[in-house]
Amino acid sequence: MSRSLFAEAKSTLSLSLPIILGELSQMALHLIDTAMVGALGYKQLAAAALVLSVLNIPFVIGIGMTISVSQLVSMAHGRRDGQKVSHFFYNGFWLCAFTAVLIALALVAGRNILFHLGQDTEVATLAVPFLTLMSWSIIPMLLFMALKQFTDGLEKTRTAMIISLTALPVNIFINWLLIFGNLGFPRLELAGAGWGTLITRSLMFCTLGGVILYHPLFRRYIIVRRNQWKLKPGTIRELLYIGIPSGLQVGMEGGAFALSGIMIGTLGATEQAAHQIALSCASFTFMVSLGLSQGSSIRVSNAYGTLNRLKIISIGKSTLITGLIYGVCCAVFFIAFRNILPQAFNSNATVIQTASLLLVLAAVFQISDATQVIGAGLMRGIKDVNVPTVLVAVAYWVVGIPVGYLLTFHAKLGPAGIWIGLIIGLTCSSIFLCLRFFRMVRKI
Numbered sequence: 001m002s003r004s005l006f007a008e009a010k011s012t013l014s015l016s017l018p019i020i021l022g023e024l025s026q027m028a029l030h031l032i033d034t035a036m037v038g039a040l041g042y043k044q045l046a047a048a049a050l051v052l053s054v055l056n057i058p059f060v061i062g063i064g065m066t067i068s069v070s071q072l073v074s075m076a077h078g079r080r081d082g083q084k085v086s087h088f089f090y091n092g093f094w095l096c097a098f099t100a101v102l103i104a105l106a107l108v109a110g111r112n113i114l115f116h117l118g119q120d121t122e123v124a125t126l127a128v129p130f131l132t133l134m135s136w137s138i139i140p141m142l143l144f145m146a147l148k149q150f151t152d153g154l155e156k157t158r159t160a161m162i163i164s165l166t167a168l169p170v171n172i173f174i175n176w177l178l179i180f181g182n183l184g185f186p187r188l189e190l191a192g193a194g195w196g197t198l199i200t201r202s203l204m205f206c207t208l209g210g211v212i213l214y215h216p217l218f219r220r221y222i223i224v225r226r227n228q229w230k231l232k233p234g235t236i237r238e239l240l241y242i243g244i245p246s247g248l249q250v251g252m253e254g255g256a257f258a259l260s261g262i263m264i265g266t267l268g269a270t271e272q273a274a275h276q277i278a279l280s281c282a283s284f285t286f287m288v289s290l291g292l293s294q295g296s297s298i299r300v301s302n303a304y305g306t307l308n309r310l311k312i313i314s315i316g317k318s319t320l321i322t323g324l325i326y327g328v329c330c331a332v333f334f335i336a337f338r339n340i341l342p343q344a345f346n347s348n349a350t351v352i353q354t355a356s357l358l359l360v361l362a363a364v365f366q367i368s369d370a371t372q373v374i375g376a377g378l379m380r381g382i383k384d385v386n387v388p389t390v391l392v393a394v395a396y397w398v399v400g401i402p403v404g405y406l407l408t409f410h411a412k413l414g415p416a417g418i419w420i421g422l423i424i425g426l427t428c429s430s431i432f433l434c435l436r437f438f439r440m441v442r443k444i
Helices: 003-038 042-078 082-109 111-116 121-153 158-180 190-214 216-222 233-265 269-305 309-336 349-364 366-381 386-410 415-441
Strands: none
Touching (some): 003 042, 003 158, 003 190, 003 309, 042 111, 042 121, 042 190, 042 233, 042 269, 042 366, 082 233, 111 121, 158 190, 233 269, 233 366, 269 366, 269 415, 349 366, 349 415, 366 415, 386 415
16 A cells, blocks of 8 residues: 555544444444343344344435435535535434434334244244334434434544443443343343333433534534524435435345345244344444445545545545455454354354354455445445445345345255355445446546
């Protein structure tokens, strides 16, 4: 890496680090939930996996909608237009709020779909109350994400990070009380984990909202609210122009993983539990790549606001190289500890053995997973979102999922077949997006 690319990589890492730590803390909450639920038994772990698979598609679509806030706030911030920043923030927040409520209501209304997915009956029964609580928790989480995208777009990434890290011990303590019934609280088991998530996410949203409204750091964007805090159809359309394709992009990927979890669930509860363990580990390492993607997207968006083509190319190249190096390190780690990591989640020998195999496959897709999410972030930074959405759809749903299905149910490879399909889909997505980015930057 040349000196100029190294300098750009360092700047991107500096901006991304708080985002990464915040994302890792959120994933740590998920891992701790998984481990604590896994202590109850593999059926409860399988039920949690089923719920997360069903939630994944609508939830990540909602997160994609929040991305539009950071992109437009970042571009306005790059032009030093504080009035526009405030306007985009207000309209973006209410758009995300409407999306969050719509998703939650739809999930609660359709919760009985769990009994029609070919899953173990006991697992589906355990999953229904957990799905209800997790659905309601989407509202405060997406509202928190909308506020976070605002602060991130201003390159004030430490604010949300501190709140996310603080939420970690809070969630652990609430889980300890409600899952296992300690200190006189009722033993709610899986439902206790749902309540813990709902309470923690609500506290996170309220805390970040209070900081934005009353901290001097954001005062200049709040004092102009009389002029700028107005809902305008044109602004909503501008947000939707980025938000809908972004939501569909992450939804395509999230949907592929969700469907893979449901397909594996038809093989049995032990296979689904093993899949959840491997996916939880892979999702944790993915948060670093996601943070790099968000940081590079903000920096590219800022440079795009002034049409600085050379800056955009340098940021893109340096971030992709960083992601490539990180992916290789993760692959080595997964292979080295494939027999140890599953033991932190469950004690069932069959689950551990299957999860160890899946972790080897998870190691293989670490590189393409890192580069594809960074490529998607770079594309959002230059406001190119429609064609990349089609490319992602082809990679996952025309290539990855069909191949995984054939390998699992026709070639009889079991859950490994699904994971091989995911590897192929991720690799295609990475190649498509990276080539598209460098092609489009030449036109700026």
